[in-house]
Amino acid sequence: MLARFEHMKKYFGATRAVDDISVEIGAGEIRAIVGENGSGKSTLLSMIAGILEPDGGEMFLDGQAYRPSSQAEANRLGVSMIVQEISTLPGLTVAENIMLGREREYTVFGIRNLRQLNRMVKEKLERAGLMEIQPDRDAAAYSLEQRKLIELVRAADVEPKILMVDETTTALSQTGREELYKLMRNTKARGSSVLFISHDLKEVLSVCDSVTVMRDGVLIDTVPTEGMTEEGLKNMMVGRELSGHYYREDYGTPISDEVVLEVKDLNCPGRFQNVNFQLHRGEILGFGGLSEAGMHEAARAVYGMEYDVSGDVVINGEKMHSVKDRLAKKVGYISKNRDMESLFNQASIRDNICITCFDKLAPKGVVTRRRMTRFAKEQAGLLQVKMRDTGQPAGTLSGGNKQKVALSKWLACDTEIFIMDSPTRGIDVGVKAVIYGLMEELKNSGKSMIIVSEELLELIGMADRILIFKNGEISGEIERNKDLTEEHLVQRMI
Amino acid sequence: MQNRFRKIVESSGPYLGLIFLTIALTILTGGEVIAPGNIKLVLEQSIILIFASTGLIFVMTMGMLDLSVGANICICCYMVAKVCQVNIPLGILTALLTGILVGFLNGVLTGRYKIMSFLVTLCTRYIINGLMVPLIAKEAVTVPFALYSYDNFGFKITVLILLVGAAGCLYMFTPFGNRVRMIGSNELGASYSGVNVRQVKIGCYMICGAFGAVAAFFTAIRTGTAALNTGSDMMFNALIALVMGGFPARGGAKARFSSCVVGGLVLSILTNGLTLLEMDATLQQFLKGGIFLLIIVLVSEKKRSGGGRLRLRLRTES
Numbered sequence: 001m002l003a004r005f006e007h008m009k010k011y012f013g014a015t016r017a018v019d020d021i022s023v024e025i026g027a028g029e030i031r032a033i034v035g036e037n038g039s040g041k042s043t044l045l046s047m048i049a050g051i052l053e054p055d056g057g058e059m060f061l062d063g064q065a066y067r068p069s070s071q072a073e074a075n076r077l078g079v080s081m082i083v084q085e086i087s088t089l090p091g092l093t094v095a096e097n098i099m100l101g102r103e104r105e106y107t108v109f110g111i112r113n114l115r116q117l118n119r120m121v122k123e124k125l126e127r128a129g130l131m132e133i134q135p136d137r138d139a140a141a142y143s144l145e146q147r148k149l150i151e152l153v154r155a156a157d158v159e160p161k162i163l164m165v166d167e168t169t170t171a172l173s174q175t176g177r178e179e180l181y182k183l184m185r186n187t188k189a190r191g192s193s194v195l196f197i198s199h200d201l202k203e204v205l206s207v208c209d210s211v212t213v214m215r216d217g218v219l220i221d222t223v224p225t226e227g228m229t230e231e232g233l234k235n236m237m238v239g240r241e242l243s244g245h246y247y248r249e250d251y252g253t254p255i256s257d258e259v260v261l262e263v264k265d266l267n268c269p270g271r272f273q274n275v276n277f278q279l280h281r282g283e284i285l286g287f288g289g290l291s292e293a294g295m296h297e298a299a300r301a302v303y304g305m306e307y308d309v310s311g312d313v314v315i316n317g318e319k320m321h322s323v324k325d326r327l328a329k330k331v332g333y334i335s336k337n338r339d340m341e342s343l344f345n346q347a348s349i350r351d352n353i354c355i356t357c358f359d360k361l362a363p364k365g366v367v368t369r370r371r372m373t374r375f376a377k378e379q380a381g382l383l384q385v386k387m388r389d390t391g392q393p394a395g396t397l398s399g400g401n402k403q404k405v406a407l408s409k410w411l412a413c414d415t416e417i418f419i420m421d422s423p424t425r426g427i428d429v430g431v432k433a434v435i436y437g438l439m440e441e442l443k444n445s446g447k448s449m450i451i452v453s454e455e456l457l458e459l460i461g462m463a464d465r466i467l468i469f470k471n472g473e474i475s476g477e478i479e480r481n482k483d484l485t486e487e488h489l490v491q492r493m494i
Numbered sequence: 495m496q497n498r499f500r501k502i503v504e505s506s507g508p509y510l511g512l513i514f515l516t517i518a519l520t521i522l523t524g525g526e527v528i529a530p531g532n533i534k535l536v537l538e539q540s541i542i543l544i545f546a547s548t549g550l551i552f553v554m555t556m557g558m559l560d561l562s563v564g565a566n567i568c569i570c571c572y573m574v575a576k577v578c579q580v581n582i583p584l585g586i587l588t589a590l591l592t593g594i595l596v597g598f599l600n601g602v603l604t605g606r607y608k609i610m611s612f613l614v615t616l617c618t619r620y621i622i623n624g625l626m627v628p629l630i631a632k633e634a635v636t637v638p639f640a641l642y643s644y645d646n647f648g649f650k651i652t653v654l655i656l657l658v659g660a661a662g663c664l665y666m667f668t669p670f671g672n673r674v675r676m677i678g679s680n681e682l683g684a685s686y687s688g689v690n691v692r693q694v695k696i697g698c699y700m701i702c703g704a705f706g707a708v709a710a711f712f713t714a715i716r717t718g719t720a721a722l723n724t725g726s727d728m729m730f731n732a733l734i735a736l737v738m739g740g741f742p743a744r745g746g747a748k749a750r751f752s753s754c755v756v757g758g759l760v761l762s763i764l765t766n767g768l769t770l771l772e773m774d775a776t777l778q779q780f781l782k783g784g785i786f787l788l789i790i791v792l793v794s795e796k797k798r799s800g801g802g803r804l805r806l807r808l809r810t811e812s
């Protein structure tokens with residue numbers, strides 16, 4: 001037995017996020033924690049990591065009482081966590097981020113030896129196979145995925161007794177995931193344990209030894225993964241049978257000839273080159289690729305938010321010059337970096353959803369709070385956002401529910417062309433099915449979509465056409481077909 | 495239960511402060527503060543302050559600053575005094591346009607060129623002050639006699655209610671007001687959501703400038719002159735007024751419009767009471783500065799005791 005957590009409790013006002021949960025984990029065990037969005041997984045792990053203060057309960061590590069007063073102390077005691085949202089600090093260099101809280105290791109007579117620091121960190125990065133990351137550059141200069149990998153290096157570096165990974169895989173591409181699994185296996189081999197949160201049940205069954213299932217803040221059960229099936233886990237999570245319908249099931253349906261969006265010779269030095277494609281009315285176009293293949297940047301450039309871009313984006317025959325032009329054509333963009341680029345964490349759910357819809361809500365230029373509340377409630381209900389009321393600040397939602405709000409902002413305003421970067425990041429299986437159903441409905445009503453995703457199954461299951469990005473260029477195109485497999489896609493990407 | 499109690503205190507803190515302050519000063523001054531004549535005086539004093547902080551609230555909600563409020567009042571006051579000697583409506587119009595122009599400049603520099611608002615407005619403040627020196631070189635400009643007919647309580651209150659009411663509606667019930675708050679909460683997120691951040695910023699500074707001009711008009715008819723030091727303490731006072739009215743120092747989604755009215759009243763009563771107590775003006779500034787810091791510290795302290803949220807924020811948001 002490595003650690004024991006007894007009667008853990010955390011309440012937020014009337015919300016019982018974690019309600020009397022007791023778990024034990026053994027040395028060398030990889031334990032998955034699964035549950036629907038808002039079931040309290042992140043809250044439980046944050047308490048263990050010293051980020052949140054428990055309202056009740058006791059923790060034991062190596063048989064001794066364990067009461068971290070801060071994350072730094074938890075780190076010292078051998079507990080580290082990769083959190084769900086991004087936690088590298090912009091403005092600090094990569095090296096400073098990795099050595100955060102351990103300044104003493106490179107300080108000589110009170111002066112920070114930056115040369116030594118950068119050399120030290122360079123080695124660590126190389127060991128993790130991240131040659132392209134420079135230790136002396138600002139962490140903010142890197143993409144979301146790379147910043148997650150930097151966090152990974154930081155977490156691994158302290159050789160923790162308990163490593164916690166909160167919903168990180170969906171932010172990583174296939175290669176990044178391999179790095180993460182390697183880190184987890186190494187931790188296990190050292191005799192330490194891993195607590196792993198994921199909504200990808202297939203992944204859970206293949207990389208973990210046992211699974212703890214949570215629902216609405218309470219513990220349902222802990223079972224070994226051996227002999228467990230995805231279906232069985234799903235049913236334990238939601239407490240009822242789920243219908244089988246998930247991805248689209250139609251094949252070979254003709255797509256309209258009408259081109260709604262055309263991209264000509266889009267270039268962005270150092271990120272992507274010669275991107276050309278057409279998006280048809282009622283089409284779902286997938287972007288797939290490994291890390292740094294340029295697909296995220298290309299999607300952002302189509303929305304007009306990337307700097308230094310040359311080439312044309314033409315929508316319905318008109319050339320686009322600014323984001324404003326695109327909004328006039330009812331284009332919506334859902335960013336992968338939700339905390340920075342799509343959500344207003346201090347603002348209410350109501351304000352978050354209504355921000356794109358004032359044309360509809362205030363045709364005469366005036367809008368009342370009542371009207372906004374009703375509208376937001378309706379929209380949030382559509383995606384089953386788990387919240388107290390629409391006045392709740394968006395920052396206090398669980399990760400998956402934040403993502404739902406980010407989605408519903410654009411669903412609410414009659415968007416015609418969606419550009420979605422990792423649309424279902426952190427969303428549980430039940431609601432994913434709802435979102436896929438919604439996408440299909442939108443498609444059938446003539447809306448077009450670009451889906452950028454690290455989830456290959458999502459691309460295979462939903463897209464009419466998949467564009468493969470490799471080294472910043474479109475290297476291939478795959479039509480929707482029944483026989484497409486993940487392996488096939490990965491092969492084309494490498 | 496405890497939570498609800500805290501919530502009530504938090505949301506009505508400024509009102510409680512207003513009541514407490516009035517009672518305390520009444521006792522200290524032996525009732526002088528609430529004498530009818532004095533109440534009218536306090537209200538009159540608060541009018542200019544409320545105008546200035548109403549303008550400022552738009553800028554501060556976006557998490558930005560305007561340090562040129564006082565300088566703007568000074569130049570607008572000069573316009574009123576000078577041009578009204580020719581024609582009164584023209585004078586008012588000129589002052590208004592001057593204020594809006596100053597705001598526009600601030601807005602373009604911060605919004606278009608993305609320079610920190612504190613730097614921009616600090617510079618415009620000194621530029622305006624520099625302009626004023628040769629203009630009011632020898633002695634203060636006196637306001638034409640005809641203007642004093644506007645120095646009438648009913649008129650002032652009517653204008654106050656109309657203009658501040660309009661600003662309140664703009665702030666609370668329109669998409670524009672909402673966008674202002676969302677920019678304060680996450681500027682990058684706002685631009686991704688299709689908010690034209692530059693336009694909103696320029697708009698807010700122009701509103702701030704316009705309200706500065708209105709404040710200047712009433713300053714002109716109150717003091718009768720436009721001098722170099724006209725409005726010089728307004729920048730600081732408007733800022734304290736907002737904070738005393740419960741305005742979150744960083745702006746954002748939680749900002750409330752009532753802050754500018756309540757805060758203006760609180761600060762005016764405080765100033766009035768301290769003057770009645772014959773406290774020295776320098777000492778008053780000292781005291782106000784202290785109160786300002788105290789409120790800021792108290793407000794941020796409150797956040798921390800609200801659970802580990804702040805700790806979590808530090809890790810995840812930045």
Ligand SMILES: Nc1ncnc2c1ncn2[C@@H]1O[C@H](COP(=O)(O)OP(=O)(O)OP(=O)(O)O)[C@@H](O)[C@H]1O
Pocket residue numbers: 012015016017035036037038039040041042043044084167386387395396397398399400401426803
């Ligand atoms: N600071 C807070 N204030 C109020 N409620 C909160 C706060 N933090 C979390 N909650 C609530 O606690 C519940 C559990 O949240 P938690 O983040 O632990 O869920 P989760 O299981 O990690 O979900 P997800 O899979 O979406 O990440 C949610 O209902 C959430 O709204």
Ligand SMILES: [Mg+2]
Pocket residue numbers: 041042043084166167398399400
């Ligand atoms: Mg979570």
